[in-house]
Amino acid sequence: MSSAEVILVTGANTGLGFEIIRALCSSEKTYDILLAGRSLLKANEAVSSISKEFPSSPSKLWPLQVDIEDDDSIQKAFEEVHSKFSKVDALINNAGVQLDQQLASGKMTMRQMWNQSWNVNTTGTQVMTTIFIPLLLKSSNPRLLFITSGISTLEGTSNMALALNHPLPKGLPKPKFGIPAYRSSKTGMNMMMREWYKTLKEDGVKVWCISPGKLATGLGGSVEANKKMGAKDPADGGKFVCAVVEGHRDADVGKVVSVDGVQAW
Known part of the structure; x- marks a missing residue:
């Protein structure tokens, strides 16, 4: 069995997750990196793409199918990781959605959009973390x-x-502006992180929320639309997350960290 650290990144076949994997592969450190996505086909395609880009990387990539909206899918992923690696050294809960535009366009009702936003960004992340904690505690x-x-x-x-x-x-009527469901679900995530920090502190688990800044990904719209609003290169976000994994923000555990420091509550 490999002695390399095992890093699991959810929602990793695209966007920031993909860039986190790229940053880890460009590191001089050796990792077993689990690239997790809802679609195993897309996870495999992402693994192939990054492997070709970094042929000399000391790290190894592994595709993993996991849908954080599906408890059975999470449990199956846990069993696969437990069987192959018996531990997880870093769990990066990256999978998320921004659905407010679906309400504005009439594609979802308000209840559907709000429930789904919290179901993925907060509840799904909570369940994913809970199921994988036994492997994290083996690190x-x-x-x-x-x-x-x-x-x-x-x-x-x-x-x-x-x-x-x-x-x-x-x-009335008020103009359809803003992303309140996405925004509040992430605020909920910040409190969820604090609960995990309290729960796992005596177990020696270092816990953070990462605020990577506005990135030019497809979250909530098109890449080009986000670029026009001043979004940064998502590769910068990937490098920042990698830096946290590699110990550069260990003084700020239990906080929301950004490249500029600690984000206010």
């Missing part, structure tokens, strides 16, 4: 990361430089 240096958002901060809602914080015009 000599366990790390638990949750990918949150820069707009999840309660204090930050008073920042009027951000359009999302602007008051809406008086009267």
